[in-house]
Amino acid sequence: MREHAHQVCDAQGRVCYFEGTVQEITDEYQRQRDLHASESRFRAMTELSSDWYWELDAMGRFVRLDIGSRGINPGASEEVLGKSRQQLPQIDLSASQWATYQAILDRRETFYDFEMAIQGDNNRLLWHAISGAPIFDSAGVFVGYRGIGRDVTRRRESEELIRHMAFHDVLTGLANRRLFMDRLQQALNSMARTGSYAVLMFLDLDSFKSLNDRQGHAAGDSLLQQVAQRLTGCVRSVDTVARLGGDEFTILMENVDADDQRAMRHTRTAADKVMQALANDFDLGGEAATLRYACSASLGVVILRNPLASADACMKRADAAMYQAKGNGRGGICIDADARG
Template identity: 50%
Template sequence: MQNDNLRQTLLELEQARDRYVDFYDLAPVGYLTLNDKGMISEINLTGAAMIGVERHALLNHRFSQFLNPEYRDRLYRHFLHALASDDTQSCELALQRGDNSAINVQLDCICLNKQGQAPLLRVVLTDITERTKSEEAIRKLAFYDTLTQLPNRRLLDDRIEQTMAACRRSGEYAALMFLDLDNFKPLNDHYGHGMGDLLLIEVAQRLLSCVRGIDTVARFGGDEFVVLLRELDTDESVSRAQTALVADKILAALAEPYRLTSHPADQTNITVEHRCTSSIGVVLFQDQVHNCEELIKNADIAMYQAKHDGRNRIHFVAARISR
């Protein structure tokens, strides 16, 4: 009788173990254990599938080698912090999978300390790729123009505020250009907004080709654009000359002919060559400006003066002191 009970108990224990292994291996998240050197000592099938490498090829390898290289320093800092903490620690990283594709993951880690043994780190790996994509799409909608993919007014205001603060710290000048296209409306009126949108997209690309990576090109609305040049010289005359060079480059680039082809549904493609110049108002500023709205307003007034003076030209104005 006792043998029968023992056999039954052993059978139930084996079944429970099998269920645990199934739950562990087939869980919707990855489970892995890292030793105090950051080596993978244990990983479930889901975790191996997320990394895109066979489980046996992952064991006794550093987890960091399966990360996008730009995230390795972040993992190192997180790893040290998690080993020193009694609480669950989380961070977000990007895995470099076995097929060279990448996924975004969240790591939730807790340290296991057993007396007389080296600490271990239990890690839950959650795929957050779709969430990250959704968040990026929402951010794009909030801060970027959907047509040109340039920063919108909200992001532009933030960049201007940052630039004004940087000018006050460094003593360097910056410049704000307000641009309006001179011959845009006839294209829209004759060929429709679809053709006009193609021109605006091309204008955005030409503007980007005229500035540095640290500068900002934004769509202000309609056929109006703003260019923010930062980190110019500490000398006003030198900064003005630097700005004039960029503005002249923009005038020339935007004055080149546009060859635009639209693809109407169930209709023959329409190709149009259009010429469109621009009027540019420029405000040069340093540490005397404390108001983003006033800065844009001054550049806008300067732009209208450029139009009044004959279009396809640049007009500079001094920044007004506002406190």
């Protein structure tokens, strides 16, 4: 019950009596209790959830941001109020992505899982997915947006890891056969446009099986990892180094001078550099002991001139050149410069 009362006085101002009203407010009281309970449930859900709730005004500026204990930084809610997402420097979207986002808001559309890259602490790249719906008042006038957001960084990182593993060798981190063949085909396509040459190298470690048999696979794996590092270190950053499997490595060098003599000099210099990188002994002992190992390799090299050649045909030529080098006594180089493939 709700009571209202006031004094009734006579002409001299003396209180004569009180009068008032009594109102039954059971329904109103119950509605308030229900509202408080709903707000408590929403607050508890927000605190426990890794998602967060947000609201924008009609100008796209934050007017509310409720974050959970496992969401974004607690202080972030105060930092963003009164600002639009475009005004937040930590959001890393391209111009086209911003245009897509703004077009959705301009059309007053409901949207789901719009993903945004966020520059987090220590320059770590985070990913947030937001979903939202427009808000209209009782007269049907647009007044803003409301929605939820969640951190999808772990999922994005897992997806990136899966993509990386699909195209890279797990042991060495180099490109695998699948990625290398794709790069080789791209190089052939580029040759057709630019008229330049490319150089394909096929390297096989000599006596690798004997090393595994004598010292174990741990030593063999260590050698493969160190060879990968040395090969990567002796070529340009734009070149592709790959491990095809076992002890076979390939190198693709693009945009080589189309003049035959200059291309040969460049190829010879690059091949010598690769062999010199492998000339120093390798330490395969790890932390517990020292195991010095002298590694030799056979290197087959092909100068690619014909952009119409298939990637498989180019690989077969390089493989044949490598076996020619191995047949000449191992530890040598064979350059296939005559064929016009």
